[in-house]
Amino acid sequence: MFSKVLVANRGEIAVRVMRACEELGVRTVAVYSEADKHGGHVRYADEAYNIGPARAADSYLDHESVIEAARKADADAIHPGYGFLAENAEFARKVEDTEFKWVGPSADAMERLGEKTKARALMQDADVPVVPGTTEPAESAEDVKAVAEDYGYPVAIKAEGGGGGRGLKVVHSEDEVDDQFETAKREGEAYFDNASVYVEKYLESPRHIEVQILADEHGNVRHLGERDCSLQRRHQKVIEEAPSPALSDDLREQIGEAARRGVRAADYHNAGTVEFLVEDGEFYFMEVNTRIQVEHTVTEEVTGLDVVKWQLRVAAGEELDFSQDDVEIDGHSMEFRINAEAPEKEFAPATGTLATYDPPGGIGIRMDDAVRQGDEIGGDYDSMIAKLIVTGSDREEVLARAERALAEFDIEGLRTVIPFHRLMLTDEAFREGSHTTKYLDEVLDPER
Numbered sequence: 001m002f003s004k005v006l007v008a009n010r011g012e013i014a015v016r017v018m019r020a021c022e023e024l025g026v027r028t029v030a031v032y033s034e035a036d037k038h039g040g041h042v043r044y045a046d047e048a049y050n051i052g053p054a055r056a057a058d059s060y061l062d063h064e065s066v067i068e069a070a071r072k073a074d075a076d077a078i079h080p081g082y083g084f085l086a087e088n089a090e091f092a093r094k095v096e097d098t099e100f101k102w103v104g105p106s107a108d109a110m111e112r113l114g115e116k117t118k119a120r121a122l123m124q125d126a127d128v129p130v131v132p133g134t135t136e137p138a139e140s141a142e143d144v145k146a147v148a149e150d151y152g153y154p155v156a157i158k159a160e161g162g163g164g165g166r167g168l169k170v171v172h173s174e175d176e177v178d179d180q181f182e183t184a185k186r187e188g189e190a191y192f193d194n195a196s197v198y199v200e201k202y203l204e205s206p207r208h209i210e211v212q213i214l215a216d217e218h219g220n221v222r223h224l225g226e227r228d229c230s231l232q233r234r235h236q237k238v239i240e241e242a243p244s245p246a247l248s249d250d251l252r253e254q255i256g257e258a259a260r261r262g263v264r265a266a267d268y269h270n271a272g273t274v275e276f277l278v279e280d281g282e283f284y285f286m287e288v289n290t291r292i293q294v295e296h297t298v299t300e301e302v303t304g305l306d307v308v309k310w311q312l313r314v315a316a317g318e319e320l321d322f323s324q325d326d327v328e329i330d331g332h333s334m335e336f337r338i339n340a341e342a343p344e345k346e347f348a349p350a351t352g353t354l355a356t357y358d359p360p361g362g363i364g365i366r367m368d369d370a371v372r373q374g375d376e377i378g379g380d381y382d383s384m385i386a387k388l389i390v391t392g393s394d395r396e397e398v399l400a401r402a403e404r405a406l407a408e409f410d411i412e413g414l415r416t417v418i419p420f421h422r423l424m425l426t427d428e429a430f431r432e433g434s435h436t437t438k439y440l441d442e443v444l445d446p447e448r
């Protein structure tokens with residue numbers, strides 16, 4: 001096991017990784033920008049290095065600054081967290097070429113799976129159902145029409161460099177194809193520096209189901225069950241849960257095994273998430289996230305497995321010491337992202353001072369955060385300041401416990417989405433688990 005790990009991130013995920021290190025007897029190194037010099041992750045670490053000004057491009061995204069800090073600290077490994085450089089194959093390759101171990105999949109695996117059309121072809125070869133469409137880039141509007149010929153409208157034109165809702169164009173009829181195709185390529189070039197697009201049958205109201213994977217460097221691949229991320233607003237996940245209320249046990253088993261096959265075929269190691277769309281009892285591969293995710297927590301709560309500790313052990317060459325049959329889903333868990341945003345102002349980012357920060361407690365409550373009362377919350381980075389994870393024996397108990405926890409949660413001095421979460425818990429569709437990925441957008445912005 002490593003003796004010292006540098007966490008190339010900030011906020012709650014940096015503290016999360018450092019907690020795993022603490023439990024493994026590993027010393028921790030924080031990196032921070034000028035804006036974060038009093039940050040929670042700096043307070044928590046054994047040592048900390050300034051890597052630049054507030055602007056992420058000049059600090060948390062600066063390859064050389066991060067590697068330089070690892071050298072100064074004489075760290076053994078670098079854990080990227082999520083966001084920032086976590087899925088940057090170029091940086092992963094740079095780290096692989098240094099004396100530091102990269103805590104994540106290989107740069108090659110990231111590249112194999114990062115290219116959406118390559119990933120789709122690879123999954124198809126592994127008998128993983130993919131959303132019907134092309135596994136090669138679309139060269140012309142004719143390719144779009146060909147998919148519509150086979151599967152009907154609407155179809156989706158997706159940018160190879162897109163993801164997370166960016167670079168997705170829905171085409172409802174043939175007369176829209178030419179313009180939408182040209183626009184998709186132009187925007188792909190402009191936003192992702194990649195004009196390549198591909199085509200899929202557009203599923204009208206899918207659930208967004210993702211499977212947590214752990215794979216060691218000795219050929220063991222396990223899935224840790226699924227998460228349901230269907231409650232989203234403009235492609236931002238709001239509440240995630242495990243297990244999904246929408247899957248039968250049979251579908252659960254099929255999706256988990258498909259995810260394992262796909263990851264094995266990709267020669268993938270460490271933690272990863274295989275994303276699927278589920279509609280009418282069918283599931284379709286969408287993409288792989290080659291990083292630890294914000295919502296990994298709900299999987300940990302229902303399996304009892306510490307995914308981040310396993311990332312560190314696998315990176316240190318250890319074997320997964322449990323079989324697939326040992327993985328049991330017990331109970332139910334929901335994660336509420338606590339964002340500094342004003343729900344009444346279209347969720348605009350909010351800044352201010354945490355005059356009061358009094359999170360809930362009690363049975364089944366987990367808080368993953370890096371803030372404390374009195375902290376300044378600026379607008380330099382993403383708006384999530386904490387995660388409230390609520391676990392219980394079943395979904396009903398989680399809903400009741402979440403209502404209690406959100407009622408206890410007291411934040412003054414800063415607008416947050418807590419009132420929105422309280423409202424969601426009174427929503428009929430959400431309470432019965434029948435919401436789809438479109439539900440929120442249709443409820444909150446019906447005219448969109």
Ligand SMILES: Nc1ncc2cc(-c3cccc4ccccc34)c(N3CC[C@@H](N)C3)nc2n1
Nearest residue numbers: 131156163164165200201202203208232235437
């Ligand atoms: N062929 C096909 N059909 C339906 C889809 C539905 C989504 C989707 C997934 C999750 C939330 C959404 C919210 C509004 C609109 C779409 C979604 C989707 N996403 C959204 C972000 C990225 N992960 C891919 N791709 C889709 N692709």
Ligand SMILES: [Ca+2]
Nearest residue numbers: 163164287289
């Ligand atoms: Ca994704």
